[in-house]
Amino acid sequence: MTRAASTSLLLLALVLSTPLGARAQESSKNEAKERLGRVESALDNWDVPTARRELTALEGLVPDDIEPLKYFQGRVAFEEGNYPEAVELLQKARIEDKPGSYLRLAKDTRDIIKSHRSVESEHFVFYYPPGKDEVLAPYALETLESIHRALAEDLGHRPPGKVRVEVVNNARELSKVSTLTYQQIQTTGTIAICKFNKLMVTSPKAVARGYDWQDTLAHEYIHLVVSQMSHNTVPIWLHEGLAKFLESRWRGKPGLAMTPSTLALLGRRVKEDKLIPFEKMHPSIAMLPTAEDAATAFAEVYFAMDYVYKTQGNRGLRDIILGLRDGKQDRKAVEGATAMSFAQFEKNWLAHIKQQPFPQELLPPEEVVLKENAKEPDDKKKGREISFGDFAEVTEIPARKFAHLGELMRERNRIKAAAEEYSRAHKLVGDKYESVSNKYALALLELRRLDEAEQVLRGSLRVHPGSPSTNVHLGRIFLHREDYQKARQSYLDALSADPFDPEIHIALTRIHGALGETALTSRARTASALLTGMTPDEVSASARVFLRDDSELVNAGNVGVEEPEGKAPAAAPDAGR
Numbered sequence: 001m002t003r004a005a006s007t008s009l010l011l012l013a014l015v016l017s018t019p020l021g022a023r024a025q026e027s028s029k030n031e032a033k034e035r036l037g038r039v040e041s042a043l044d045n046w047d048v049p050t051a052r053r054e055l056t057a058l059e060g061l062v063p064d065d066i067e068p069l070k071y072f073q074g075r076v077a078f079e080e081g082n083y084p085e086a087v088e089l090l091q092k093a094r095i096e097d098k099p100g101s102y103l104r105l106a107k108d109t110r111d112i113i114k115s116h117r118s119v120e121s122e123h124f125v126f127y128y129p130p131g132k133d134e135v136l137a138p139y140a141l142e143t144l145e146s147i148h149r150a151l152a153e154d155l156g157h158r159p160p161g162k163v164r165v166e167v168v169n170n171a172r173e174l175s176k177v178s179t180l181t182y183q184q185i186q187t188t189g190t191i192a193i194c195k196f197n198k199l200m201v202t203s204p205k206a207v208a209r210g211y212d213w214q215d216t217l218a219h220e221y222i223h224l225v226v227s228q229m230s231h232n233t234v235p236i237w238l239h240e241g242l243a244k245f246l247e248s249r250w251r252g253k254p255g256l257a258m259t260p261s262t263l264a265l266l267g268r269r270v271k272e273d274k275l276i277p278f279e280k281m282h283p284s285i286a287m288l289p290t291a292e293d294a295a296t297a298f299a300e301v302y303f304a305m306d307y308v309y310k311t312q313g314n315r316g317l318r319d320i321i322l323g324l325r326d327g328k329q330d331r332k333a334v335e336g337a338t339a340m341s342f343a344q345f346e347k348n349w350l351a352h353i354k355q356q357p358f359p360q361e362l363l364p365p366e367e368v369v370l371k372e373n374a375k376e377p378d379d380k381k382k383g384r385e386i387s388f389g390d391f392a393e394v395t396e397i398p399a400r401k402f403a404h405l406g407e408l409m410r411e412r413n414r415i416k417a418a419a420e421e422y423s424r425a426h427k428l429v430g431d432k433y434e435s436v437s438n439k440y441a442l443a444l445l446e447l448r449r450l451d452e453a454e455q456v457l458r459g460s461l462r463v464h465p466g467s468p469s470t471n472v473h474l475g476r477i478f479l480h481r482e483d484y485q486k487a488r489q490s491y492l493d494a495l496s497a498d499p500f501d502p503e504i505h506i507a508l509t510r511i512h513g514a515l516g517e518t519a520l521t522s523r524a525r526t527a528s529a530l531l532t533g534m535t536p537d538e539v540s541a542s543a544r545v546f547l548r549d550d551s552e553l554v555n556a557g558n559v560g561v562e563e564p565e566g567k568a569p570a571a572a573p574d575a576g577r
Contacts, residue, residue: 032061039072045231046224048079048197049160067093078102079197081164083110100179105196108176113166120162123148128167133203135499135527136167140217143250147218150249154314155321157229163221164198170206171370180286188294189368190286192216194223208369210498212466215257219247226321233324237278238334240285241301242317245309255306258299260359260463261366265292266299267358275300295365300353307345307352312338363432363463364393390435399428403436410443419443431459438469445553450477468498479507479547484514502531509543 035058042051055076062069074089086106095103116127117134121141128136144165152158168174171191175182177200178193191211192201199220204210222243226234234242248256269275276288276297288294308316316337323333331342338345390407394400406421422440429436437460444453457474461467475490488511495504508524528539546552 028061032058035061036068036072039076043072043075043079046197046227047231048076051076052080065092071095074106075102078106078109081198083107083113086110105177105179109166112168112173112177116166121145123159123162124165125162126165126167129169129203132205132500132531133167135505135530136203136213138523139214139495139499140165143214143217144221147221147247147250151222151225151246154246154249154254155225155229155318157225159224159228163224165217166198166200167203168200169203170372171202174200174202180284184286186370186373187291188286188288189291191368192220193286194220194227197224199224204497204499206371208371208373210468210500211368212497213499214250214496215247218250219243222246230321230325233327234321235278235282235330236284237281237297237301237304238320238324238330240281240298241305242321244298244302245305246317254309258302259366259465261363262295262299263356264359264361264363265295265365266303266353267356269296270353270358292365303353303356304349307349308334308338310352359463361432364434366464390439391433393435394425394429394433396429399425399436402428403439406439406443410439415443415446419447419449426456431463434460434464434467434470438473441470441473442554445473445476448550448553450480450553453477466493466497468494468501471497472501472503475504475507476547476553479511480550480553482514484511487511488515500531502528505531506539506543506546509539510546513543 035054038054039051039058042048042054051072055072058069058072070089071093074086074093074095077083077089078086083106087103087110090103090106095101097103097107113127116129118125118127119137119141120126122145124141124144126137126140126144128134144163148158166177168177171185172182174180174190174193175185178195180190180193184190191207191213192199194200199217201213201216201220204213220243223239226239226242244257246254248254274296276293278301281288281297281301285294285297288297305317308320312319319337320333323336324330328336334345335342340348391400391403394403402421402425406418406425409415409418409421419440422436422443425436426440431437437456441453441456441460444450444456454474454477457470457477460470461474464470471490471494475487475494478484478487478490488508491504491507491511494501495508498504505524505528509521509528512518512521512524525536525539525543528534528543529536532539534542
């Protein structure tokens with residue numbers, strides 16, 4: 001049955017369910033039909049406040065026990081985040097309890113969110129599971145308020161009321177609260193979704209090496225703004241292009257989200273003439289066959305919006321959204337915003353892509369690896385034992401051999417010899433592999449060759465921006481030098497991918513304290529206590545002496561005290577740093 005036919009039947013049921021005397025009053029009948037249509041239209045347009053107003057008016061016109069009314073009451077309650085009420089109303093509407101139905105979504109979301117805690121800011125309510133996800137809350141709200149201000153300036157839209165943000169524990173929970181299957185999430189690495197008038201994001205604890213969760217929050221919020229502005233008329237290729245291009249606005253300029261590895265992939269696909277047509281991205285990039293296809297599609301639409309922005313500025317982005325809202329098709333909206341035919345736009349866009357500084361060779365992909373898909377860690381490894389597995393990604397055999405020799409030398413405490421072997425590997429592959437760069441830098445740190453280590457780490461960040469391990473190691477150098485401004489930025493950059501590393505918060509406690517940032521010191525101290533099991537006073541004492549000793553340049557990750565059973569969540573592992 002089509003959506004239009006379904007709506008017509010609902011309208012007919014409503015009219016026939018109205019008492020005969022009321023049906024005789026043509027104006028009341030027409031008003032009821034019109035208001036029900038407005039409720040559905042408002043929900044389709046992502047305008048929940050209007051849907052609620054129309055529904056309230058409708059409730060005074062029809063009996064309160066008819067199924068169509070209960071259905072829309074349940075829909076509105078669901079999108080307002082009142083899941084128990086939504087379940088009750090949808091059951092009264094006799095909605096089938098099957099995968100993908102609103103009743104199943106409401107039930108699953110109710111069960112997953114029921115024990116969540118929440119914290120609010122001016123424009124957001126952030127729901128998170130009990131435990132260490134509490135660490136996310138202040139940083140998440142700071143990110144969200146920042147992107148809220150940026151988009152109000154860039155696009156001129158502010159969502160009504162407070163936006164609901166829900167953190168789920170893992171990919172299976174994300175599949176239950178969204179319309180994506182677990183297999184689709186596994187295939188494309190989807191980690192968050194914007195739907196049902198809210199943002200849904202997976203906790204970084206579910207990902208083996210973390211992910212850019214703050215950029216992701218901003219990305220999903222942009223989807224919400226675009227959907228509301230356009231009355232849900234923007235096709236997926238434009239939606240994802242706008243979100244990807246603007247997601248860095250919470251931390252600076254737009255257009256900062258393109259990574260070298262994705263750019264290298266796009267360059268290869270351009271050369272092979274294997275780009276993804278815009279129309280094949282519908283209904284979701286998350287439904288493309290492979291993660292590589294999804295990454296290629298994101299890069300394509302990113303540069304489409306990059307081209308619009310470079311030629312038309314924010315006005316061009318706004319005009320596309322508003323043109324679609326006013327009924328234009330996507331091609332006509334782009335033509336109106338860019339003052340050129342769509343064929344010319346595609347030609348110019350492709351030329352714009354080909355002008356990009358593609359890396360000369362493919363770089364290791366920056367994949368989101370769910371913990372259930374990651375290789376099992378070797379629990380027997382401790383301290384300084386060798387770890388050949390760190391270099392599994394190195395495809396150049398001579399470089400891998402040198403790196404292995406470096407590990408052997410390091411294990412035998414021959415640090416100078418280890419640094420020489422890592423150096424040979426690094427000369428062969430440059431900044432291509434995080435593992436080689438970080439092992440080399442750690443050996444240099446142990447030899448107190450800080451300037452050389454800094455140079456290696458900065459080179460690695462140019463190829464792998466946002467790497468938490470690299471940023472932590474760089475932060476150690478700056479903190480050791482008492483360069484607190486640079487140390488703060490490095491540790492915050494690490495936190496944006498790996499928020500559960502206790503070292504980051506211990507370091508920030510010391511850094512904020514040294515800079516006289518009282519409120520931020522308290523925030524970092526609270527997070528440190530949660531992640532380590534220490535008391536706030538113990539955290540303060542630990543932070544005061546953190547990285548005062550040269551030996552901590554290499555071993556600083558072992559912070560905290562042993563946690564009493566049942567007292568607090570376990571400290572995050574050092575992730576091989």
